[in-house]
Amino acid sequence: MGTAIALNKSSLSFCLVLLVVLSISRTIDGCFTAKVKVQVRNAIPGNYVLSAHCKSGDDDLHERILHFNQGFDWTFCVKPTTLFWCNVVRRDSAGKDQGSGGFQAFNNEARPCGESYCFIDVAADAQGVLKTWSDGFTERVVTW
Known part of the structure; x- marks a missing residue:
């Protein structure tokens, strides 16, 4: 005993x-799981601004107005169903919309991180929005 x-x-x-x-x-x-950092930036040449509103089911990052070479980022711990999406609008100097679209900034079910840390660069350019992962995978997610 x-x-x-x-x-x-x-x-x-x-x-x-x-x-x-x-x-x-x-x-x-x-984090106990993978950690992800997403950076959204305006790389549109000229006098354009980028309106970016990103959120998940749990977190609303609110609308950001980004001038040329400005950006913002956020970091989060991945859950099995983590999904962040963004809506973006390109506006000219008069405030007129010159293109818009929505995209998944991160979807763990569609493309898991696969590492302990992932970095995703989301850059708006003259043609639309490019999303590039830290492993080099790049895709155009919005076309103006």
């Missing part, structure tokens, strides 16, 4: 140590 109690205390101690290590790890890294 003394052995069963020793095993239970030993198991309990191991679990407590494991919880402390995981808590410290989560505090330092912020």
Whole structure:
């Protein structure tokens, strides 16, 4: 009977140590899963502004007005169903819409990160919006 109690205390101690290590790890890294950073930037030459509104089911990043060479980014921990999408509008100096579209900034079900950290660069240019992953995969997601 003394052995069963020793095993239970030993198991309990191991679990407590494991919880402390995981808590410290989560505090330092912020994630138990992959971490993703998405950057959206305006690379449209001329006097165009880019209106970008990105969000997920949990987070609304609100509309951002980006002038040439301006951008914003956000970082998040990936869940199995993580999905962020953005709606963008290209406007001329008079404020007139010159093209718009929507795209998935990140969809874990369609293209999982596959690493502990992923970086996605979303750049609006004169033809539309290009999305480039840290592994070099590039796709045009919006055409003006």
